Amino acid sequence: MRILLWRFMGLFRKTRLEHELDEEVRSHLEMLEQEYLRRGMSLQEARYAALRSFGGVDQIKERYREQRGLPFVDAFFQDVRYGWHGLLRNPGFAAVAIMTLALGIGANTAIFSVVHAVLLRPLPYRNPSRLVYVSEFWPHETPVKTVPNPDFANWSEHGRLFDGLAAYGGGAEVNLTGMGEPERLSGARVTADFFTLLGVEPFLGRSFLREEDRPGGRKAVLISYELWQRRFGSNLKVIGSTVQLDGDLYTIVGVTPAGFRFPDDDFRAQVFLPMLVARVADWKSPDPNQFRLLRALARLRPGVTPEQARAELTALVRAEAELEPPQFKRMRTGMEVRITPLSERLAAPARPILLILLSSVALLLIMSCVNVAGMQLARGATRQRELAVRAALGARRSRLAAQLLMENFVLLIAAAGVAVCLGFAGLRALRSLAPPQIPHLELASLDWTVLLFTLIVATMTGILAGLAPALLGSRVELNEILKGSGAQTGSAQRQHRVRSILVTSEIALALVLLIGSGLLTRSLIHLISVNPGFNTHRLLTLRLTLTERAYPKPEQKDAFLGALLVRLRALPGVRSAAAGSGLPTLGWGSLRGTDIEGQPEMPPGLRPDIPCDTVSTEYFQTLGIPLMAGRGFNQQDRTSAAPVAIVNQAFAREFFSRQNPIGKHVGRRSPPGVWREIIGVVGNVRQLGPSQEESPEIYIPYQQEPNEDVNLVLRTATGPLGLVAPVKAAVQAVDPAQPVYDAATMDQRLSESMAPQRFNALLVGVFALAALGLAGVGIFGVLAYSVARRTSEIGVRVALGASRAQVMRLVVGEGLRLCGLGVVLGLAGSVPLTRLLGGVLFGVGPSDPVALAAASAALVLVAVLACYIPARRALSVDPMTALRHD
Amino acid sequence: MDRIKGEILQGTLDLMVLKVLEGMGPMHGYGIARRLEQVSENLLELNQGTLYPALLRLQQRGWINSKWGASENNRRARFYSLTKAGRKQLATEEASWERTSALMARVLEGS
Numbered sequence: 001m002r003i004l005l006w007r008f009m010g011l012f013r014k015t016r017l018e019h020e021l022d023e024e025v026r027s028h029l030e031m032l033e034q035e036y037l038r039r040g041m042s043l044q045e046a047r048y049a050a051l052r053s054f055g056g057v058d059q060i061k062e063r064y065r066e067q068r069g070l071p072f073v074d075a076f077f078q079d080v081r082y083g084w085h086g087l088l089r090n091p092g093f094a095a096v097a098i099m100t101l102a103l104g105i106g107a108n109t110a111i112f113s114v115v116h117a118v119l120l121r122p123l124p125y126r127n128p129s130r131l132v133y134v135s136e137f138w139p140h141e142t143p144v145k146t147v148p149n150p151d152f153a154n155w156s157e158h159g160r161l162f163d164g165l166a167a168y169g170g171g172a173e174v175n176l177t178g179m180g181e182p183e184r185l186s187g188a189r190v191t192a193d194f195f196t197l198l199g200v201e202p203f204l205g206r207s208f209l210r211e212e213d214r215p216g217g218r219k220a221v222l223i224s225y226e227l228w229q230r231r232f233g234s235n236l237k238v239i240g241s242t243v244q245l246d247g248d249l250y251t252i253v254g255v256t257p258a259g260f261r262f263p264d265d266d267f268r269a270q271v272f273l274p275m276l277v278a279r280v281a282d283w284k285s286p287d288p289n290q291f292r293l294l295r296a297l298a299r300l301r302p303g304v305t306p307e308q309a310r311a312e313l314t315a316l317v318r319a320e321a322e323l324e325p326p327q328f329k330r331m332r333t334g335m336e337v338r339i340t341p342l343s344e345r346l347a348a349p350a351r352p353i354l355l356i357l358l359s360s361v362a363l364l365l366i367m368s369c370v371n372v373a374g375m376q377l378a379r380g381a382t383r384q385r386e387l388a389v390r391a392a393l394g395a396r397r398s399r400l401a402a403q404l405l406m407e408n409f410v411l412l413i414a415a416a417g418v419a420v421c422l423g424f425a426g427l428r429a430l431r432s433l434a435p436p437q438i439p440h441l442e443l444a445s446l447d448w449t450v451l452l453f454t455l456i457v458a459t460m461t462g463i464l465a466g467l468a469p470a471l472l473g474s475r476v477e478l479n480e481i482l483k484g485s486g487a488q489t490g491s492a493q494r495q496h497r498v499r500s501i502l503v504t505s506e507i508a509l510a511l512v513l514l515i516g517s518g519l520l521t522r523s524l525i526h527l528i529s530v531n532p533g534f535n536t537h538r539l540l541t542l543r544l545t546l547t548e549r550a551y552p553k554p555e556q557k558d559a560f561l562g563a564l565l566v567r568l569r570a571l572p573g574v575r576s577a578a579a580g581s582g583l584p585t586l587g588w589g590s591l592r593g594t595d596i597e598g599q600p601e602m603p604p605g606l607r608p609d610i611p612c613d614t615v616s617t618e619y620f621q622t623l624g625i626p627l628m629a630g631r632g633f634n635q636q637d638r639t640s641a642a643p644v645a646i647v648n649q650a651f652a653r654e655f656f657s658r659q660n661p662i663g664k665h666v667g668r669r670s671p672p673g674v675w676r677e678i679i680g681v682v683g684n685v686r687q688l689g690p691s692q693e694e695s696p697e698i699y700i701p702y703q704q705e706p707n708e709d710v711n712l713v714l715r716t717a718t719g720p721l722g723l724v725a726p727v728k729a730a731v732q733a734v735d736p737a738q739p740v741y742d743a744a745t746m747d748q749r750l751s752e753s754m755a756p757q758r759f760n761a762l763l764v765g766v767f768a769l770a771a772l773g774l775a776g777v778g779i780f781g782v783l784a785y786s787v788a789r790r791t792s793e794i795g796v797r798v799a800l801g802a803s804r805a806q807v808m809r810l811v812v813g814e815g816l817r818l819c820g821l822g823v824v825l826g827l828a829g830s831v832p833l834t835r836l837l838g839g840v841l842f843g844v845g846p847s848d849p850v851a852l853a854a855a856s857a858a859l860v861l862v863a864v865l866a867c868y869i870p871a872r873r874a875l876s877v878d879p880m881t882a883l884r885h886d
Numbered sequence: 887m888d889r890i891k892g893e894i895l896q897g898t899l900d901l902m903v904l905k906v907l908e909g910m911g912p913m914h915g916y917g918i919a920r921r922l923e924q925v926s927e928n929l930l931e932l933n934q935g936t937l938y939p940a941l942l943r944l945q946q947r948g949w950i951n952s953k954w955g956a957s958e959n960n961r962r963a964r965f966y967s968l969t970k971a972g973r974k975q976l977a978t979e980e981a982s983w984e985r986t987s988a989l990m991a992r993v994l995e996g997s
Contacts, residue, residue: 063939
């Protein structure tokens with residue numbers, strides 16, 4: 001250890017130590033000289049004798065130096081300095097190499113920062129690894145992610161393996177009124193110990209008390225930090241003040257901390273209200289109002305595995321099974337309790353796309369390495385002589401290889417530096433694209449973990465890129481090189497072969513990326529060209545909610561809408577206006593269990609769930625949905641008139657395939673349900689967005705069943721967004737306390753619904769383009785070198801009468817050969833990789849021939865382009881000069 | 887007797903230097919070399935320069951110290967001296983050597 005320290009210190013003050021050594025050796029030699037003089041030798045003889053006696057001075061000094069310092073470190077710095085000078089001498093090479101490496105590393109940095117933030121970072125709760133999401137799987141029903149509250153109550157009371165159980169759910173969208181502009185707030189309902197379970201302390205105030213989480217308890221609310229800043233002016237005394245939500249007065253008891261992340265990405269909560277699920281709700285209580293479906297979170301006790309918890313919860317459910325009402329028991333046959341770690345559940349939607357992105361940038365990185373390796377091989381050819389001399393002086397091959405590798409160090413550092421900048425820019429770009437399938441993208445940043453990752457990747461890249469040139473370059477055939485027989489040497493051939501292999505692999509990798517990009521692009525094109533079923537141009541949509549509190553009677557809702565629509569139609573620039581409880585891209589108004597005439601009667605709970613929308617009379621005309629049969633709604637279809645309904649073609653096809661649905665009935669056979677007569681059939685609409693299948697739908701006139709969700713849709717003469725203010729004013733004119741929200745054009749909404757696919761196609765497309773560029777450069781490099789190497793051969797051929805076409809064929813032939821092999825490899829390699837894409841493709845399979853063909857064609861085209869300059873050079877070879885040169 | 891030429895083991899050279907310094911007190915490189923030649927009755931013919939890496943090694947191990955001073959003919963020279971640790975090391979090494987040579991002797995006689 002001492003020795004190491006000594007050696008380390010020996011790195012510093014080298015000049016002084018050298019001096020001292022010098023002096024010591026000199027004085028020793030002098031004393032030897034004196035001795036020999038004393039013995040009677042002449043001055044000359046004495047000097048020689050002294051030197052002989054001493055031994056080789058330089059060698060001794062060298063051994064001393066080895067002992068004194070850390071030879072590795074010395075060698076390292078030496079090599080680095082050498083590399084630095086080498087790069088300065090070749091700025092072109094340096095620039096291209098650095099940029100190529102930086103591209104590969106930088107892309108990885110950007111993507112990794114996202115992966116780290118979204119998938120790897122622990123959740124911002126206390127001990128997040130112990131938090132789990134509890135759900136039930138009922139095999140015979142549509143998949144539920146939720147838990148019925150009797151089970152929740154059962155588990156809360158009897159569960160032993162949990163440190164806490166909390167639930168949350170929706171149903172907390174409220175109108176904020178009484179303080180300036182009315183606003184629609186999105187919210188979540190939570191049980192009293194929700195925040196405690198997560199370990200989140202409110203920024204101000206407290207979370208709910210047990211008494212507040214009971215029906216009839218004090219009306220308490222927590223608000224989000226953002227809401228507190230925006231609507232309450234960051235007032236620190238906001239606790240205790242009241243706020244009007246849906247007409248009721250609530251007391252603000254707390255403010256959640258800034259950056260609080262709700263443990264469910266389906267919710268964007270600005271307010272938090274108590275769950276109000278009576279804890280005593282269980283199977284014995286027959287009140288249907290008490291029955292709710294909750295989303296449940298739990299904290300496992302230390303040492304408890306999810307499996308154990310699952311077993312306990314299942315057992316508890318079984319224990320109370322006899323108390324379940326019979327139809328419920330039937331629905332729940334084969335039920336499973338599922339426990340998912342919360343981190344997994346939150347990460348799941350982003351995982352597939354991030355995996356795709358990671359794979360793409362990894363491929364890109366390998367390609368950069370290969371490219372730079374090729375460039376270095378070419379550059380290394382010029383240093384053969386110097387390396388040969390070193391070898392002749394006794395350098396071992398490993399030392400030479402190490403030297404070549406270390407010279408890359410400067411390259412590495414520079415590339416890493418540029419990569420960080422590129423990564424930063426790339427991350428900014430990603431954030432502005434803000435793909436919806438990657439939530440919480442704003443958390444991604446270039447923090448220490450990411451920088452460390454960059455460093456590691458850069459190091460690996462440097463080694464990878466430098467390995468082939470180092471190994472090849474250090475293999476010096478001394479005889480050949482020192483004799484200077486030039487380009488025909490075995491090592492040059494070997495180098496060419498290695499470079500060809502490298503380029504072929506590059507082409508294969510590029511093809512994989514191109515295929516991926518092609519598939520995603522085709523998916524996007526398919527998606528865009530899907531017929532949505534209505535006319536999407538110049539449609540403005542806005543939403544409002546007529547709360548029960550403000551509009552308790554259906555006639556009031558109807559009156560409001562009637563008055564509003566009159567005003568809207570009178571607005572200049574509005575061609576037509578209508579409203580519906582649902583809207584294309586927003587979804588359906590509701591899903592209802594429906595009886596259908598001609599179909600066997602089903603018990604409740606087993607009726608088919610059909611999407612239903614209540615719409616105003618001009619809904620179909622405004623949207624441009626074609627009427628296929630019968631008639632549309634008109635003013636006659638009021639509450640007092642006969643109940644009617646309109647169905648879409650999908651409904652007609654599924655339930656009335658051979659018959660005319662007009663005149664048949666749907667709804668509920670027995671009161672209080674309504675048995676409606678079908679009076680018309682309209683075209684299908686992709687209500688959930690272009691990527692979802694069309695499904696049967698029933699439309700009901702708004703006047704016969706006024707709904708609280710009112711989605712306005714207006715066809716405008718000019719730019720729709722210019723009418724947002726007039727529409728809001730019209731709404732305010734009818735009811736000043738009615739908030740209007742979520743104004744957007746239909747084109748915007750459609751575009752948003754395709755945002756994931758667009759993002760995928762864009763990003764992988766960018767990577768594929770970069771890969772194409774790299775491959776092109778790689779091919780160019782190899783062919784240029786090949787032509788240079790074979791100058792004399794070409795000269796001979798031309799002299800012997802080869803035509804221009806034949807010379808071209810020589811060059812282009814080699815290029816195509818490389819390309820062809822690469823394409824074959826790439827096609828083979830793409831098979832497993834495109835499986836990854838399976839989940840995100842639309843309308844195309846993973847082995848879509850068009851995409852494969854297009855990708856291959858693009859690559860071949862680039863290869864041919866890359867041949868251009870080398871081919872020209874080959875053609876311009878003058879046989880006389882070429883032959884003389886040899 | 888034939889002279890013992892060539893390289894000697896690092897360890898043995900170290901030991902010899904330590905012994906010389908024990909006997910002679912602080913000494914410069916040349917002096918140590920001369921002494922070694924004397925004591926071995928010129929059986930030992932080493933390149934005197936090889937002393938220097940050895941001296942550095944001994945310093946790194948903490949067994950000797952060095953100080954610049956004036957030599958006999960008033961030249962600046964580096965003088966080396968034994969440290970306490972060095973003395974201890976010397977004693978240990980000598981004991982070890984004796985044991986080894988006794989063992990070798992017995993083995994060689996026996997077979």
